Amino acid sequence: MALNPALEDVTARIIARSREARGAYLDRMARAAEEGPRRAHLSCGNQAHAYAAMGEDKDQLSAHRAPNIGIVTAYNDMLSAHQPFETFPARIKAAARAAGGTAQVAGGVPAMCDGVTQGQAGMELSLFSRDVIALASGVALSHNTFDAALYLGVCDKIVPGLIIAAATFGYVPGLFVPAGPMVSGLPNDEKAKVRQQFAAGEVGRDKLMEAEMASYHGPGTCTFYGTANTNQMLMEFMGLHLPGASFVNPGTPLRDALTEAATERALAITALGNDYLPVSQILDERAFANGIVGLMATGGSTNLVIHLPAMARAAGVILDIEDFNDLSAAVPLMAKVYPNGLADVNHFHAAGGLAYMIGELLETGLLHPDTKTVTGEGLKRYTEEPKLKDGTIAWEPAGGVTLNDKILRPARDPFQPTGGLRELKGNLGRSVMKVSAVKPEHHVIEAPARIFHDQADVKKAFQADEITEDTVVVVRFQGPAANGMPELHSLTPILAVLLDRGLKVALVTDGRMSGASGKVPAAIHVSPEAAKGGAIAKLRDGDLVRVDAASGTLEVLAEGFEARAPVEVDLSANRFGTGREMFEMFRQSCGLAEAGAGVAV
Numbered sequence: 001m002a003l004n005p006a007l008e009d010v011t012a013r014i015i016a017r018s019r020e021a022r023g024a025y026l027d028r029m030a031r032a033a034e035e036g037p038r039r040a041h042l043s044c045g046n047q048a049h050a051y052a053a054m055g056e057d058k059d060q061l062s063a064h065r066a067p068n069i070g071i072v073t074a075y076n077d078m079l080s081a082h083q084p085f086e087t088f089p090a091r092i093k094a095a096a097r098a099a100g101g102t103a104q105v106a107g108g109v110p111a112m113c114d115g116v117t118q119g120q121a122g123m124e125l126s127l128f129s130r131d132v133i134a135l136a137s138g139v140a141l142s143h144n145t146f147d148a149a150l151y152l153g154v155c156d157k158i159v160p161g162l163i164i165a166a167a168t169f170g171y172v173p174g175l176f177v178p179a180g181p182m183v184s185g186l187p188n189d190e191k192a193k194v195r196q197q198f199a200a201g202e203v204g205r206d207k208l209m210e211a212e213m214a215s216y217h218g219p220g221t222c223t224f225y226g227t228a229n230t231n232q233m234l235m236e237f238m239g240l241h242l243p244g245a246s247f248v249n250p251g252t253p254l255r256d257a258l259t260e261a262a263t264e265r266a267l268a269i270t271a272l273g274n275d276y277l278p279v280s281q282i283l284d285e286r287a288f289a290n291g292i293v294g295l296m297a298t299g300g301s302t303n304l305v306i307h308l309p310a311m312a313r314a315a316g317v318i319l320d321i322e323d324f325n326d327l328s329a330a331v332p333l334m335a336k337v338y339p340n341g342l343a344d345v346n347h348f349h350a351a352g353g354l355a356y357m358i359g360e361l362l363e364t365g366l367l368h369p370d371t372k373t374v375t376g377e378g379l380k381r382y383t384e385e386p387k388l389k390d391g392t393i394a395w396e397p398a399g400g401v402t403l404n405d406k407i408l409r410p411a412r413d414p415f416q417p418t419g420g421l422r423e424l425k426g427n428l429g430r431s432v433m434k435v436s437a438v439k440p441e442h443h444v445i446e447a448p449a450r451i452f453h454d455q456a457d458v459k460k461a462f463q464a465d466e467i468t469e470d471t472v473v474v475v476r477f478q479g480p481a482a483n484g485m486p487e488l489h490s491l492t493p494i495l496a497v498l499l500d501r502g503l504k505v506a507l508v509t510d511g512r513m514s515g516a517s518g519k520v521p522a523a524i525h526v527s528p529e530a531a532k533g534g535a536i537a538k539l540r541d542g543d544l545v546r547v548d549a550a551s552g553t554l555e556v557l558a559e560g561f562e563a564r565a566p567v568e569v570d571l572s573a574n575r576f577g578t579g580r581e582m583f584e585m586f587r588q589s590c591g592l593a594e595a596g597a598g599v600a601v
Helices: 005-034 044-051 055-062 083-098 121-141 158-168 188-199 205-215 227-237 253-268 285-298 304-314 321-330 345-350 353-363 379-383 455-463 489-500 580-589
Strands: 068-073 102-108 148-152 174-177 384-389 392-397 421-426 429-434 444-452 471-475 505-509 522-527 544-548 553-556
Touching (some): 044 055, 055 083, 055 102, 068 083, 068 253, 083 102, 102 121, 121 304, 158 174, 158 304, 174 253, 188 489, 227 285, 227 304, 227 379, 253 384, 285 304, 285 353, 304 321, 321 429, 345 353, 353 379, 429 553, 444 455, 489 505, 505 544
Parallel strands (some): 471 505
Antiparallel strands (some): 429 522
């Protein structure tokens, strides 16, 4: 199948834009690879320190006969998605030993839960935690004792941070090992309904707590299609998971077998053998284009519009918002998973999941088929699914049909002909909107602005019944340089209530919304941000603002708007408490949201 012209054009544009940076990156990786396995260059003293606690594996390590895997883990038992990783290192070490290799936990990285910090001060560390994870992974891998790496991570900032590190150490082969989603609990639409009822004062906190606990109820990733599960999709589309690994539930025999198979594969692709396959060869321009296609076909999280550019820069690939916009226009929306629909990721996986989607997109020329992947083959391997037979894992063709067309549709008969994202730009700057969950009648909103500098003030205005007319709610000074760019997902229920009351309401912000942003039209990631003098800082209460996802415009319809001086606000309240004082250097050095808001890259 010939490549879709839009995919071909966007990829060519990415390659041309990245030529200098990618060339320099590949030169660095080639020089590092020429040095050979890292342990060969360590002194006897260096090695003695590295192997002192390795017990029965010590002889294998010191003799250099066997490849050694470095495990970078995001385990903690506060985060449901990462709690299953507690037992992974022991299983990986046993699998490595059985295959003639060794494995060591190279280091741990932080993994914060955005669900715990939503609407709290801790959320202001969330985006920056991605760069902390990248830096911590760099420390772990800097010991130069590893021939391959296994990255154990799932959630919002964890996978992007690990990717930045894996690309930086791109001469080291690596696989990403997921833990899988929790089994289905209270349906997401019922949870959302209770949240709106609580916001409207119709039910008490006891009912809200009951619904939340029934929804988030066990080990594994949250089951809605937010950033965590979007990350897992990306790892398959970009060839860094084993095929079909993303959405297998934790604590099952198949999940354990996939972890062991990832270990065996990591040992097989080191420079000590004949099948050397470093991460730098996998993460190229085509892989990132495939990732964007997957994001659009699934209606994935808007957070990846920030993370993918940061991830790509670590591999010398330069992405732009226009790449997302143009591929969204060409890629059909094939999935309806909450908040885009009623199903959760377990239902999506049962209906055919990623293997079906990848097969369909390959058949219609919407994916590069010849990318390198950890399997050593092209992307067609990802149309297969893992099966466990007599204790042995094998991959079989997935069948090529959807088992539920209310959740998963063919590429030629999609839910809608275009993907779930639009770039909006105009005299307010550049932003994005996730339109896949927004009803068409809400794609264009023209209304007076109401300006807020804190999401808590929006809630107060709602509770005081002050928003009674069509309104564009503007929440500014929420960008990375202002306060770390927290998600404003806690505003979704109250804005949804206003929509249900018949008001035309939109959100405009230089902050973020999560992958669960839902039905509220939201122009997010406005760049340049207010704290850097962006045009959003020139807005005044009552200015007429047009948020137009149909034409892709974000405009202030007020005479003399451009000539105004941007307002400045006191941001000192964002600088202290909950550890925020330690991140001042991040706020000062971070990039623009449209380029990934990076600190480490």
